Amino acid sequence: MVDLTRTYDVLVIGGGNAAVCAAVTAREAGATVLLLEHAPKHFRGGNSRHTRNFRGMHTAPTKVLTGAYLEDEYWDDLNRVTGGHTDEALARMTIRVSAEMTPWMEACGVRFQPALSGTLSLSRTNAFFLGGGKALLNAYYATAARLGVDILYDAEVTHLHVDDGFVRSADITYRGFPATVTARCVVAASGGFQANLDWMRKYWGDAVDNFVIRGTPYAKGRVLRDLLDQGVAPIGDPTQFHAVALDARSPQFDGGISTRLDSVPFSIVVNRDGQRFYDEGEDVWPKRYAIWGRLIAQQPGQIAYSICDAKAFELFMPSVYPALKADSIAELAHKMGLDVATVEKTVADYNAAVQPGRFDSSGLDECRTEGITPPKTHWARRIEEGPFYGYPLRPGITFTYLGVKVNENARVLMADGKPSANLFASGEIMAGNILGRGYLAGFGMTIGTVFGRIAGREAARHARN
Ligand SMILES: Cc1cc2nc3c(=O)[nH]c(=O)nc-3n(C[C@H](O)[C@H](O)[C@H](O)COP(=O)(O)OP(=O)(O)OC[C@H]3O[C@@H](n4cnc5c(N)ncnc54)[C@H](O)[C@@H]3O)c2cc1C
Structure with missing residues (x-):
């Protein structure tokens, strides 16, 4: 029974994966725990409820992962995608601890799918949640309730x-009414600030009005801002975010995974002016999907259009919305609201530049263009077999990189380098310590689970002492 007049051992702020992992762990360690979730119950779980998988180190095949994925390979992958914007000691610790997570997750009721192959070909490195992030959160919430x-x-x-x-106390608003909560320790697990368009506007101007926020509208960064304003050390570039290409018809918030579009490598992508602007076939999609949101954000009007023909249409997972379909490129351009002559010329120039070669949708193949800028370096085939298909694309913002600095015990560091006496952090709000740039699929949930467990454990230990 919630009692706001009581002093809890641990106050957990947030209702996503990082928060519930911290809350359950602290309670398992004997602490009294209060978890505050801004969202109403039916929207609980932040961005975590949209997730599908977790990246875990393992030395041999498991029920849910094939082969082996050892510390050094995992670290190399992380170091490469971040371009060195990571803390090696924290990152290696996270990787090692990730190997111990799945038994605990299963003990909390989380179920995994058998290893599978799919668009992102991740069966060796990533364990997929049966029922997705929502089922995972339901399991954690049920465990949290059972534990008290x-x-x-x-x-x-x-x-x-x-x-x-x-941290002496927390001011809260509960169903619109103000209250004050006291606790011996606090775990901040309130995610990023990607849903705070006014904050994002500082760096991106009015372009933010054309951004689509893939996840929860409750990730407004209020706790993050508050902590940074009170002398907590920041980490990560405030201007940066992770963004993918989304179907432009997606809702402005919370569309989740089904609005993502994976058509880029098998299509050409033009901007509002009907011009191509980047190599669509630069690398395999798992290594490139995360740059396309930013590329589109940099185009006029923050919009782009993916165009392919009948033979390419079967090769990618479609978005939840039907493709625009036409019998000619001219008709498709017209349906997309683009200048017909320009798009026809762009497609004709591209078709003329396509070289003969072996096509292979499953890996880097020989199909490329020659003599056009930008080139398409793989999966370049002529767009010539009707019907023709098109999708409008917008930047879909997944999360921001700015966060609070922590040490290996998830303890928040102040700007002078001293650890806070009783404030801990887990998840997106501190992910920038390890993931300062770029992304590794499944690593967001790994950071939240590993640091949620550490923060819960350390907060409980501190409170009980
Ligand atoms: C569509 C989509 C798919 C994704 N797929 C994957 C995937 O498959 N694997 C993966 O590893 N990562 C994935 N991610 C990234 C992943 O969602 C995040 O890394 C992870 O969920 C972060 O967990 P978190 O608990 O820190 O934040 P969140 O899950 O976002 O939770 C933040 C919580 O804080 C609450 N909150 C915010 N402010 C306050 C406040 N002031 N007071 C109280 N509560 C507050 C929010 O309501 C929310 O419950 C995906 C993201 C999206 C958007």
Whole structure:
């Protein structure tokens, strides 16, 4: 039974994966725990409820992962995608601990799919949740309730009273009414600020009005801003975000995974002016899908159009919306609202540049263009077999990189380098310590699970002492 007049051992802020992992772990360690989720119950779970998988180190095949994925390979993958914007000690620790996570997750009721192959070919490195992130969260929430974690929905933390690195209390708004909560320790697990368009506008101007936020509208960064304003050390570039190509017809918030489009490598992509602007076949899609949101964000009007023909249409997972379909490129361009003559010329120039070669949709193949800029370096085949298909694309923002600095015990660091006495962080709000740039599929859930467990454990230990 929630009692806001009581001093809890651990206050957990947030309702996604990082928060529930911290709350369950702290409760398992004997602490009294209050979890505050800004969203109402039916929207609980933040971006975590849209997820599908978790990236885990393993030394031999498991029920849910094929082959082996060892620390050094995992680290090399991370180091490459971040371009070195990571803390090696924290990253290697996260990787090692990831190997121990799935038994604990299963003990909390999380179920995994048998290893599978799919568009992102991740069966060796990533374990897929049976029922997706929503089922995973339902399992964690059921476990938390069974263990006696107190949970309040519709409860937004509006301000933490931080005094020389010590959190004294939290101001909250519960169903619109103000209240103050005290706790011996606090775990901040309130995600990024990607749903705060005014904050994003500072860096991107009015282009943000054309951004689609893939996940929860509750990731407004209120706790993050509040902590940074009170002398907590920041980490990560505030201007940067992870973004993918989304169907432009997606809702502005919370469309989730089904609005993503994977058509790019098997199509050409033109901007509002009917011009191609980047090599669509630069590398295999798992290594390139995360750059296309930013590429589209940099185009006029933040919109682009993917165009392919009948033979390419079967090769990718479609979005939830039907493709625009036409018997000619001219008709398709007209349906997309683009200048017909320009698009016809772009397609004709591209077709003329396509070289003969062996086509292979499953890996880097020999099909490329010659003599056009930008080139298409793989999967370049002439667009000539009707019907022709097109999708409008927008930048779909997944998460932001700015966060709070932490140490290996998930303890938040102040700007002077000193650890906070009783404030811990897990998940997206501290992910920038490890993932300062780029992305590795499944690593967001790994960071949240590993640091959620550490934050819960350390907060409970501190509170019980
Ligand atoms: C469509 C989509 C698919 C994804 N797929 C994957 C995947 O398959 N694998 C993977 O590893 N990663 C994936 N990610 C990234 C992943 O979602 C994040 O890395 C991860 O969910 C972060 O967990 P979190 O708990 O830190 O944040 P979130 O899950 O976003 O949770 C933040 C929580 O904080 C709450 N909150 C915010 N502010 C306050 C406040 N002031 N007071 C109280 N509560 C507050 C929110 O309501 C929310 O419940 C995906 C993201 C998206 C958008």
